[in-house]
Amino acid sequence: MKSFPIPNLGDCTLETLMHLSDDMAKMDGTLRSLLEKIAKTYHDMSLDGSNAKLTINGQSLSQLLEDFHWDETRFPVKSALNEHKNTIQQDMKHGENEMKKMIQKYQDVHSNVIALKRKRGTNILTTPLSLLLKEEEVMKNTGMTLKQVFVETEYLQTVVLILSSSQEKEFLAKYKNLGCDEEDKVVKVVPESCRRLLVDGDGYTLYSVVVLKKYLKKIQEACRENRYTLRVYEGGENSAKKEEDEVVLAENEAKEKKVKSDLLQWCRPNYAELASEWVHLKCLRVYTESLLRYGLHTTLYTFILFPKVKVVAKLQKGLETLFAGLGGSVDAYGAMKDDNLVISAVAGSESTSYTYACVSVERLSA
Numbered sequence: 001m002k003s004f005p006i007p008n009l010g011d012c013t014l015e016t017l018m019h020l021s022d023d024m025a026k027m028d029g030t031l032r033s034l035l036e037k038i039a040k041t042y043h044d045m046s047l048d049g050s051n052a053k054l055t056i057n058g059q060s061l062s063q064l065l066e067d068f069h070w071d072e073t074r075f076p077v078k079s080a081l082n083e084h085k086n087t088i089q090q091d092m093k094h095g096e097n098e099m100k101k102m103i104q105k106y107q108d109v110h111s112n113v114i115a116l117k118r119k120r121g122t123n124i125l126t127t128p129l130s131l132l133l134k135e136e137e138v139m140k141n142t143g144m145t146l147k148q149v150f151v152e153t154e155y156l157q158t159v160v161l162i163l164s165s166s167q168e169k170e171f172l173a174k175y176k177n178l179g180c181d182e183e184d185k186v187v188k189v190v191p192e193s194c195r196r197l198l199v200d201g202d203g204y205t206l207y208s209v210v211v212l213k214k215y216l217k218k219i220q221e222a223c224r225e226n227r228y229t230l231r232v233y234e235g236g237e238n239s240a241k242k243e244e245d246e247v248v249l250a251e252n253e254a255k256e257k258k259v260k261s262d263l264l265q266w267c268r269p270n271y272a273e274l275a276s277e278w279v280h281l282k283c284l285r286v287y288t289e290s291l292l293r294y295g296l297h298t299t300l301y302t303f304i305l306f307p308k309v310k311v312v313a314k315l316q317k318g319l320e321t322l323f324a325g326l327g328g329s330v331d332a333y334g335a336m337k338d339d340n341l342v343i344s345a346v347a348g349s350e351s352t353s354y355t356y357a358c359v360s361v362e363r364l365s366a
Contacts, residue, residue, distance in 0.1 A: 010077070
């Protein structure tokens with residue numbers, strides 16, 4: 001148990017206290033949900049570990065609670081309780097609206113990127129070869145330009161064969177005899193025409209081979225039997241359109257990256273501000289509930305506890321026993337008690353003889 005000082009925030013009418021209690025109970029849940037959403041969004045978009053964790057002025061939420069000081073600049077003690085509530089409520093609504101707009105903006109551009117990738121194909125088996133095969137990479141792997149690799153004459157044609165890396169050794173040993181059998185031993189693939197063009201990150205390898213055009217159909221059948229994918233290079237007429245599509249995709253990917261960066265940058269300061277205000281809201285709730293339960297002009301002693309989940313029930317029982325004599329400002333006969341002392345704990349359960357506010361931090365950390 002550690003002291004958790006809440007300043008004297010003044011008094012107000014019973015009616016105002018009741019309204020404040022109802023309003024702040026609703027705000028508490030809404031603000032917690034907003035903080036959870038910010039933390040989850042930040043976490044999900046930072047899975048690569050490139051972003052630091054969310055903090056409140058360099059502190060985690062647990063550290064803020066442990067070293068809490070009332071923010072007199074933000075919430076002057078001379079201001080009315082209702083003013084403090086309104087300040088938090090306005091910031092919360094502004095945060096909700098901004099978060100909604102930024103997430104919608106990101107989702108829109110992200111959807112565009114997905115649609116463009118789906119349109120052009122998202123893997124080595126479906127993406128146009130003119131987009132997969134870059135001049136520089138082919139030159140590096142083969143020592144030849146694309147034009148030199150992909151020859152086409154009246155009788156010859158270059159095709160691309162896609163196979164898994166585990167098939168590579170077998171392919172290199174038998175590609176010269178593709179389409180050949182005991183009855184038809186005519187060589188249909190030009191010897192030594194095999195070129196390794198590309199290896200992708202999904203375990204596929206692209207080879208080019210030069211074949212006799214008249215036997216293309218038979219070679220396709222042989223490829224199916226061996227579980228190779230045969231594709232014909234489609235460069236030329238459509239290359240300009242495909243390059244244009246790639247430019248559009250690149251622009252949208254850059255926009256997505258920028259919007260994502262903006263969203264992450266927004267999360268950091270807004271999480272810090274709203275988390276701090278959430279803790280102040282907890283203080284306001286404890287203070288207000290104490291006045292409602294024990295009457296005005298009450299001396300408050302506030303503490304914070306950090307129980308582990310498995311001992312919460314035992315702790316609550318112990319606190320209830322310890323403070324069983326408080327009960328409130330009205331005795332069994334409805335008369336006001338002389339006691340003006342109340343213990344208020346920032347932790348606890350519902351029907352207790354002390355007022356409390358529970359702060360769960362697990363889902364609010366990213």
